[in-house]
Amino acid sequence: MIAERGCQPSVGFGETAPLTILVQVNGEERRIREGQTIADLIRVMDLDPEQVAVELDRRIVKRAHWPGTNVSAGSQLEIVQFVGGG
Template identity: 50%
Template sequence: MHVIINGEGRDIPEGLTVRGLLAHLDLAGGPVAVEINREIVPRADHEHHPVSPGDAIEIVHFVGGG
């Protein structure tokens, strides 16, 4: 299915949840913030929140440093 991730069109497998999407993108290991269609998806909902065709998804991952 086709979605927009951080402003770029991407084809991803159907039936993913936010958690599955993060795993698909190799981003499951660190802290991230996810917004779908301008609504923040709380981390507690990542496992159950579905990703749908046409969703506009913003993913921000945090990088530590000094």
């Protein structure tokens, strides 16, 4: 997989839109804002942090580390949701 950085055009005088990067989430390409953490991504995806587990580049990341773990261009994430039932 080739990592890709996107350039965004100016949005106003002296302002620029945030850069985006390309990552894989559960095997699908997804463009996210550069500098996002795992916690940011979980929030943007509207997932309940108490109900998911995250693997970043084949390593499980503990929930306590999500806010300080940046997602880089080309990263591969697996996000597994827990489902109750019976």
